[in-house]
Amino acid sequence: MIASTFISLLAFPLVTAFYLPGTAPRDYQEGEKIDVFVNTLTPMLNSKLHSLISHDYYDERFHFCQPEGGPIKQPESLGSILFGDRILTSPYEINMMENSTCKLLCQSSVPKEDSKFINDRIKEDYGLNFIIDGLPSSEMKRDLKTNEIFLDAQGFNLGDDETIPDKPALNNHYDIFIQYHLKEGYHSLKQFRVVGVLVYPRTVNSMISGSNSPDCFNTQPLYLSEATNNEFYYTYSVSFIPSDIPWGLRWDAYLHVFDPKIHWFSLINSLVIVGFLIFMVAMVLYRTISKDISRYNAIDLSEDVQEDYGWKLVHGEVFRLPPRPMLLSVMVGNGTHLIMMCIVTLIFALFGFLSPSNRGSLATVLLICWTLFGCISGYVSSRTYSTLGGNQWKSNLILTTILFPIIIFSLIGLLNLILIFNNSSGSIPFGTILAILLLWFLISAPLSILGYFYGMKIGSFKNHSSQQQQINSIPRQIPLIKPFYLKIFNSILIGGILPFGAAFVELYFVLSSLFGNRAYYAFGFLFLTFLIYILTISTVTILFIYFTLCSEEYRWHWRSFLIGGGSAFWLFIYGIWYWISRLSFDSFTSVILYFGYLFLFSLLDFLIGGSIGYIATYFAIRRLYSSIRVD
Structure with a gap:
C-alpha cells in the first residue's frame, strides 16, 4: 500500500511535467x-x-x-x-x-x-x-x-x-x-x-x-x-x-489528455498486476526455493542420503548450451539496444525536452538514440554469445550489426514503395533514406563493432562458481507429459497476456496518435507503464521458467525469450481488433500499410520483451543454482 501510494505521488508531477519550448x-x-x-x-x-x-x-x-x-x-x-x-x-x-x-x-x-x-x-x-x-x-x-x-x-x-x-x-x-x-x-x-x-x-x-x-x-x-x-x-x-x-x-490548450481517469485506472490496474507477480516471485524465492536450498545444503553426506527432485534434478542440464546460440545472442543484443533507446527517449520526453513546438522531435531523438546505442547491441550480443559457448565470433559480429537493421529497413522500404506508387506525401524522400543509411553505416555499425570487441574483452556473464561447469555428458531425458500451461505455445500465450494487459490501455492512445494524426504527450503515464511492462515480463518469465524446471524441462533459453516476447502476439491481435473497431479503410493499399506497420511494431515488441525475459531469467537461474551444494 505504501509503495503504491509513493508511486502514485511520484507519477503526478511526471504526468503534468512542463515542456521546454523549441523556439x-x-x-x-x-x-x-x-x-x-x-x-x-x-x-x-x-x-x-x-x-x-x-x-x-x-x-x-x-x-x-x-x-x-x-x-x-x-x-x-x-x-x-x-x-x-x-x-x-x-x-x-x-x-x-x-x-x-x-x-x-x-x-x-x-x-x-x-x-x-x-x-x-x-x-x-x-x-x-x-x-x-x-x-x-x-x-x-x-x-x-x-x-x-x-x-x-x-x-x-x-x-x-x-x-x-x-x-x-x-x-x-x-x-x-x-x-x-x-x-x-x-x-x-x-x-x-x-x-x-x-x-x-x-x-x-x-x-x-x-x-x-x-x-x-x-x-x-x-x-x-x-x-x-x-x-x-x-x-x-x-x-x-x-x-x-x-x-x-500557449500549448496547454493543445495538450489535452482525453479521459485521464482511464490512464489512472490503467496505471493502478497495472500496479496491482505487477505487485501480485512480485509477491508470487517473492513467495517462490523466499519460501519454496529457500527451504529447498537449506534442506539440500544441510545434509550430512556421510550419514544422510536424499534423492533430488524438482528443479534440482536438472542442475547438471540447466547450463547445457541451447540450439542456435548465435541467433539467440543476436536477438538479445538488438532487443537490449531497443530497450535502452526507449528508456532514454522516454526520459527526455518525461522532462519536457521533446516539446510539441519542435515538430518531429520525438522521432529525431529516437533515431539519435538508436544510432548512438549501437554499442549496446554489440556489447550484449558478444557477452551473451560467449556465455552460450559460441566461438564463431566473426559471424556473430556481422549478424549483430546487420541482421535486424536489414530486416527492419527492408520492411520500411517496401511500405515506402507503396506510398510512392500512391503519390503519398508521407513517403520518405531519397535524401532522408540516404541520411539514415549513412547514420547506420558511419556511426551505428562502427559503435556496434566497438561494443562487440569490448564485450569480448570482458568475457561471458558466467560467474566463477563450479556448479555452472558441471554439465552431464549424456543429456537427461525430458518427461513427455507436461501440464497444459507449460506446453511451449500455451506458455507463450499465457505469459504474454499479462504484460499486454498491463499496457493495452496506453497502447490504444499510442495507436490513435500514430494513425490518427494526433500528438501524444502523456509521457508520464507512458514512462510508468513501460517500467511496469518491464517488471511484469521479468516476473512472469521467471515464474514460468521455475515451473518448467520443476517439471524437469531444462531447455529454458529459447523458452524464456519466447515467453518474454509473447506480448507481441497479443499486440498483433489487438491491432486486428483496433482495425475492426476504429478503422474503415476504403482502399486495399491502406490495409496493406496498416498491417505492415502493425507487423513492424509487433516485431520490435517481440525483440524488446524477449530480451527482458531472457536477461531476467538468466540472472535468476544463475543466482538460484549458485546457492545450492551439488552432491
Missing part, C-alpha cells in the same frame, strides 16, 4: 506580416479512420491557390520528415491586428477528372493543416467526459459530406481566428504574441454571375461536379482575439 517567442508589431505555412493533407480520426495515405498540399489534383513564384519548402528536422510533414509557404496574407472579411485568395479551376479525386478525399475525412507562428490550426472543442475546453489540432475538414449523403461539399472559405497576447513591457510600441490559432472552414458557392467579387455570406454549398469543369473562389476571413494566456503556456 524563442516572436514579437509582432501592429501591421507586421504573419507567415502562414501549409502542411500535408492527412485523414482525420473522427468516428473512424478511412485512410493512411497523406497528400501534399500542392498536389496538382487539389488545385489549391499557390503563392506568387511558387511555394517554398521550409527546413524541417529529420524526425519531422519521417512523420510525414511537408511544410510549404502559402498565399495567405495576414497582418497583426488587421481584421479582414471575405478576402479573395484566388479563383480555382477544377476539371471534372479531378473532381472525383477531391470528393473521395472529402468522404475519407481528409483534413488541411495550417501552421501559424509554429502553432497548428485547430478547432475549439469540449471534452464530453471532463467538460473541458481544448484545441483539437487534427486540422480542419477539406469538405462536408454530411449535408447530403453521397454528395460531398468542398470547404472553400476559412474563418481564421488568431488569439494574441499583449506583451507587457516599457516599449513605446505595443508588441503582440500569437498564443492560439483556430480555423473554421465553410462551404460557400461565392461566385456570382456578373460579379468579380465573392459573396462569402451565400448559404448555398459548393458541390464539385464530376460531369463538367468547376470554377469557384477560395476566400478567407481573419479575426484577432485578445487572450490572457501568456506565450509560455
Whole structure:
C-alpha cells in the first residue's frame, strides 16, 4: 500500500511535467506580416479512420491557390520528415491586428477528372493543416467526459459530406481566428504574441454571375461536379482575439489528455498486476526455493542420503548450451539496444525536452538514440554469445550489426514503395533514406563493432562458481507429459497476456496518435507503464521458467525469450481488433500499410520483451543454482 501510494505521488508531477519550448517567442508589431505555412493533407480520426495515405498540399489534383513564384519548402528536422510533414509557404496574407472579411485568395479551376479525386478525399475525412507562428490550426472543442475546453489540432475538414449523403461539399472559405497576447513591457510600441490559432472552414458557392467579387455570406454549398469543369473562389476571413494566456503556456490548450481517469485506472490496474507477480516471485524465492536450498545444503553426506527432485534434478542440464546460440545472442543484443533507446527517449520526453513546438522531435531523438546505442547491441550480443559457448565470433559480429537493421529497413522500404506508387506525401524522400543509411553505416555499425570487441574483452556473464561447469555428458531425458500451461505455445500465450494487459490501455492512445494524426504527450503515464511492462515480463518469465524446471524441462533459453516476447502476439491481435473497431479503410493499399506497420511494431515488441525475459531469467537461474551444494 505504501509503495503504491509513493508511486502514485511520484507519477503526478511526471504526468503534468512542463515542456521546454523549441523556439524563442516572436514579437509582432501592429501591421507586421504573419507567415502562414501549409502542411500535408492527412485523414482525420473522427468516428473512424478511412485512410493512411497523406497528400501534399500542392498536389496538382487539389488545385489549391499557390503563392506568387511558387511555394517554398521550409527546413524541417529529420524526425519531422519521417512523420510525414511537408511544410510549404502559402498565399495567405495576414497582418497583426488587421481584421479582414471575405478576402479573395484566388479563383480555382477544377476539371471534372479531378473532381472525383477531391470528393473521395472529402468522404475519407481528409483534413488541411495550417501552421501559424509554429502553432497548428485547430478547432475549439469540449471534452464530453471532463467538460473541458481544448484545441483539437487534427486540422480542419477539406469538405462536408454530411449535408447530403453521397454528395460531398468542398470547404472553400476559412474563418481564421488568431488569439494574441499583449506583451507587457516599457516599449513605446505595443508588441503582440500569437498564443492560439483556430480555423473554421465553410462551404460557400461565392461566385456570382456578373460579379468579380465573392459573396462569402451565400448559404448555398459548393458541390464539385464530376460531369463538367468547376470554377469557384477560395476566400478567407481573419479575426484577432485578445487572450490572457501568456506565450509560455500557449500549448496547454493543445495538450489535452482525453479521459485521464482511464490512464489512472490503467496505471493502478497495472500496479496491482505487477505487485501480485512480485509477491508470487517473492513467495517462490523466499519460501519454496529457500527451504529447498537449506534442506539440500544441510545434509550430512556421510550419514544422510536424499534423492533430488524438482528443479534440482536438472542442475547438471540447466547450463547445457541451447540450439542456435548465435541467433539467440543476436536477438538479445538488438532487443537490449531497443530497450535502452526507449528508456532514454522516454526520459527526455518525461522532462519536457521533446516539446510539441519542435515538430518531429520525438522521432529525431529516437533515431539519435538508436544510432548512438549501437554499442549496446554489440556489447550484449558478444557477452551473451560467449556465455552460450559460441566461438564463431566473426559471424556473430556481422549478424549483430546487420541482421535486424536489414530486416527492419527492408520492411520500411517496401511500405515506402507503396506510398510512392500512391503519390503519398508521407513517403520518405531519397535524401532522408540516404541520411539514415549513412547514420547506420558511419556511426551505428562502427559503435556496434566497438561494443562487440569490448564485450569480448570482458568475457561471458558466467560467474566463477563450479556448479555452472558441471554439465552431464549424456543429456537427461525430458518427461513427455507436461501440464497444459507449460506446453511451449500455451506458455507463450499465457505469459504474454499479462504484460499486454498491463499496457493495452496506453497502447490504444499510442495507436490513435500514430494513425490518427494526433500528438501524444502523456509521457508520464507512458514512462510508468513501460517500467511496469518491464517488471511484469521479468516476473512472469521467471515464474514460468521455475515451473518448467520443476517439471524437469531444462531447455529454458529459447523458452524464456519466447515467453518474454509473447506480448507481441497479443499486440498483433489487438491491432486486428483496433482495425475492426476504429478503422474503415476504403482502399486495399491502406490495409496493406496498416498491417505492415502493425507487423513492424509487433516485431520490435517481440525483440524488446524477449530480451527482458531472457536477461531476467538468466540472472535468476544463475543466482538460484549458485546457492545450492551439488552432491
